[in-house]
Amino acid sequence: MAANREKERPTPRRKRGFERTSGLLAHRIRKASEKRGFAETRLLTHWAETVGEDVAAIARPVSVSYSKGGFGATLTVLTTGANGPMLQMQEPRLRERINAVYGYAAIARIRFTQTAPTGFAEGQVDFTPERKATPRVPDAACRKEAAALATDVADEALRRALADLGAAILDKTRHT
Incomplete structure (x- = not known):
């Protein structure tokens, strides 16, 4: 009976806060x-x-x-x-x-x-690493709207970071 209770216990929670994905x-x-x-x-x-x-x-x-x-x-x-x-x-x-x-x-x-350069695994061998996509720059309307949403934040650096993040999210949702 005790063995069954141990199996039913949920995994222990980590109490360390945020952890890196790595x-x-x-x-x-x-x-x-x-x-x-x-x-x-x-x-x-x-x-x-x-x-x-x-x-x-x-x-x-x-x-x-x-x-x-x-x-x-x-x-x-x-x-x-x-x-x-x-x-x-x-x-x-x-x-x-x-x-x-x-x-x-x-x-x-x-x-x-x-x-051979073709015919291996899924069709072709490609040794060139993927090029990183250049990030899209949000348009002025998205930046203005995001800045307005972040005006209540007291810390200047945090306000700018939140405005940048908000502008990127708004731009992405409008262009997908």
Whole structure:
């Protein structure tokens, strides 16, 4: 009977106030990346910073595999066929930069897997990161209306921030 009561208890509430999304998702991200062998998620999340924009545009990490009883792992990197030999020549430099993320010589070798530019996964391999959309500037009527709504706020910085947020929301609702 006591076991049933424990199952019925709701999960304990956190009493820390607001939390960052990254803190809430860190465990899930780490668990998902560890399934592919990535003990250090920074290698995935900061791939372009780690290897450089030029390499990140033509290659992406796929998995890390560890040999039995051996030291050092093998990082598998996906690239298009024409870029494979070029990346192979850069392997020592890439391995050095990747191991800097781990803090020790975790990666002993890099295996480059080549694929055609079309016909992989959902149709095409696209190594170029998405370009960030330029934010839309709210029109004057939205800004004026939002500023009027925020006039009762005493703090100047907060009033400006709320007016900017309100203008963006009003503009978005009118143009969707």
